[in-house]
Amino acid sequence: MIIVTGGAGFIGSCVVRTLNDLGRFDIVIVDNIASTEKWMNIRNKKFIKYVHKSAFLMELPSYKNVEAIIHLGAQSSTTEKDFDYLWENNFEYTKSLWDYCAEKQISFIYASSAATYGDGKLGFDDRMNIDSLLPLNGYGYSKQLFDLWVKYQAAHFPKQHVGLKFFNVFGPNEYFKGSMASMVFHGFRQIKETGKIKLFKSCNPEYKDGEQLRDFVYVKDICSVITWLLDNDNISGLFNVGTGKAESFKALAEATFLALDMEPNIEYIEMPEHLKEKYQYYTKAEMDKLRSFGYSKDFVPMHDAVTEYVVEYLARNYDIF
Numbered sequence: 001m002i003i004v005t006g007g008a009g010f011i012g013s014c015v016v017r018t019l020n021d022l023g024r025f026d027i028v029i030v031d032n033i034a035s036t037e038k039w040m041n042i043r044n045k046k047f048i049k050y051v052h053k054s055a056f057l058m059e060l061p062s063y064k065n066v067e068a069i070i071h072l073g074a075q076s077s078t079t080e081k082d083f084d085y086l087w088e089n090n091f092e093y094t095k096s097l098w099d100y101c102a103e104k105q106i107s108f109i110y111a112s113s114a115a116t117y118g119d120g121k122l123g124f125d126d127r128m129n130i131d132s133l134l135p136l137n138g139y140g141y142s143k144q145l146f147d148l149w150v151k152y153q154a155a156h157f158p159k160q161h162v163g164l165k166f167f168n169v170f171g172p173n174e175y176f177k178g179s180m181a182s183m184v185f186h187g188f189r190q191i192k193e194t195g196k197i198k199l200f201k202s203c204n205p206e207y208k209d210g211e212q213l214r215d216f217v218y219v220k221d222i223c224s225v226i227t228w229l230l231d232n233d234n235i236s237g238l239f240n241v242g243t244g245k246a247e248s249f250k251a252l253a254e255a256t257f258l259a260l261d262m263e264p265n266i267e268y269i270e271m272p273e274h275l276k277e278k279y280q281y282y283t284k285a286e287m288d289k290l291r292s293f294g295y296s297k298d299f300v301p302m303h304d305a306v307t308e309y310v311v312e313y314l315a316r317n318y319d320i321f
Contacts, residue, residue, distance in 0.1 A: 001048060001066055002230075005030040005056070005097070006073030010174040010181075011111070011166070011222055013041035015070060017321050018223035020046050028063070030056045030073060038176050044320055057096055068107035068160075068230055071097050077180055078115060078137045079274070090142035095149065101158035107233050109226060112147055112163040114215070114242070114283055115140030124215075125286040126165060126240040136278040147238060160233040164225070167242035167285050171219030171305070172313040172321035182216075183249060184306055187256045188314045196265040197253045204281050209268040210250030213282045215242035218305035220321075224297055225290070235293050242285025243299040255303045259310035 002019060006012035007029030016027055027047040032054070033039050042050070051059060053073060075089045094110060101108035117124050118134045130148065135141040147163055170182030177185075187197040201209045225241050250266065257264040271279065300308075313319045 001026040001028055001063070003028045003030060003063075003066060003069045005053065005069070005071045006111075007031055007047070008033050008038040008042045008050070009072065010041075010171075010177055011169060011219055012070075012072040013038075013045065013173045014171065014219045014321055015072065015223050015226055016042065016045045016047060018220075018227055022227060032073075036176055041173050041176070041320060053093075057093075060100055066104060066106055068109065068233075069097055069101055070226060070230075071108065071110040074111060075142075076113075076139060078139045078278075079179075080137075080139055083138045083142075086138050086142040087145075090139070091145050091149070094146050098150070098154065098158065098161070099156075101161070102154075102156040105159040107160035107162075107230065108158040109160070109162045109164065109229055110146075111143075112165045112238065113140055113143040114165050114167045114240070114285065116144040116147060116165060117283070120280060120282050123286070124240065124242075124284055126238055126289045127286070130238070136280070150238075157236075160229070161236045162229055163238040164222075165238065165240045165285070166222060167215040167217050167240070167283055169217055169219050169222055171309050172319065173219070175318045183252055184256055184309055185314070187253050188260075188310060191257065191260060191262070196267050197256065198267050198269050199249050199253060200271040200275075200279075201268045202281070203271055203276055203279070207281050210253070210266060211248045212279075213246040213248055213284070214252075214280075215245060215283050215285045216247055216252060216302050216305075217242045217285075218300045218309070220305075221297075221299045225295060228295055228297070232294065237289070237293075239290045239293075240285035240287060241290070242283075242287065243302070244285055244287040245302070246282060246284040247302050252302065252306065255306040256310060258303075259307040260315070
């Protein structure tokens with residue numbers, strides 16, 4: 001079986017769908033759905049069982065024939081202030097899963113984050129020495145701590161161990177992420193409500209309003225990378241997952257309007273004070289490392305991905321992938 005933690009969440013549920021499409025139904029979904037609407041993300045999926053994250057570690061030793069754990073569950077809010085919670089949920093929990101996979105000699109694929117790169121002054125190269133990285137928020141730091149633990153303190157290793165530094169992921173099934181959902185999702189809703197999209201003004205003189213740059217990557221590309229890794233379990237390491245291209249928020253907003261056959265109407269608003277000191281103005285994944293290990297599939301261009309997302313999912317009453 002394959003275990004997907006965070007399997008009812010955004011990326012996790014898309015991974016489950018991709019596995020289903022490949023004929024895999026022997027899946028255990030681990031999550032904390034509680035009173036959210038995330039259950040909608042799994043109602044069209046095929047899986048063996050759903051397990052609450054609080055019960056999963058106790059149940060795990062009783063499982064048989066586990067092939068891999070894809071660990072995507074985490075507290076992913078970049079504004080989370082409770083660091084003790086981040087430590088327990090993103091660091092200690094991940095260590096427990098690592099130890100299990102090492103003991104059983106199975107594959108362990110986990111979500112790191114591009115947030116580990118901090119302000120980007122040191123670049124976004126997954127071949128660099130990660131010791132010097134300084135994340136800008138507690139979430140990024142919790143992910144950095146685990147990457148460092150793997151490098152220096154892990155005493156034994158799973159058959160395959162892969163950390164994936166996701167950049168700005170967008171696409172279907174992100175509907176229940178609240179403020180952490182992508183600009184495409186929020187922009188689409190703003191267009192439907194007001195006819196315009198609001199973007200933050202730039203507080204950096206090197207970037208014009210709307211010209212802040214991100215590496216926007218479609219969630220289906222994330223799924224493609226993960227399933228490729230499952231098929232190539234001789235590959236281990238820490239890898240970026242982005243497109244390798246930096247696009248502006250303005251271009252992303254314009255693509256959203258164009259997908260709706262509308263003229264762009266963008267309003268620039270002041271950036272909240274609590275974001276100003278922790279705001280990334282530029283991200284771009286260096287993708288040579290993943291390519292050098294043999295991943296050859298092209299990433300979906302931003303404009304094409306936005307068009308598919310808007311037309312096939314958002315405009316269809318937030319259809320679930």
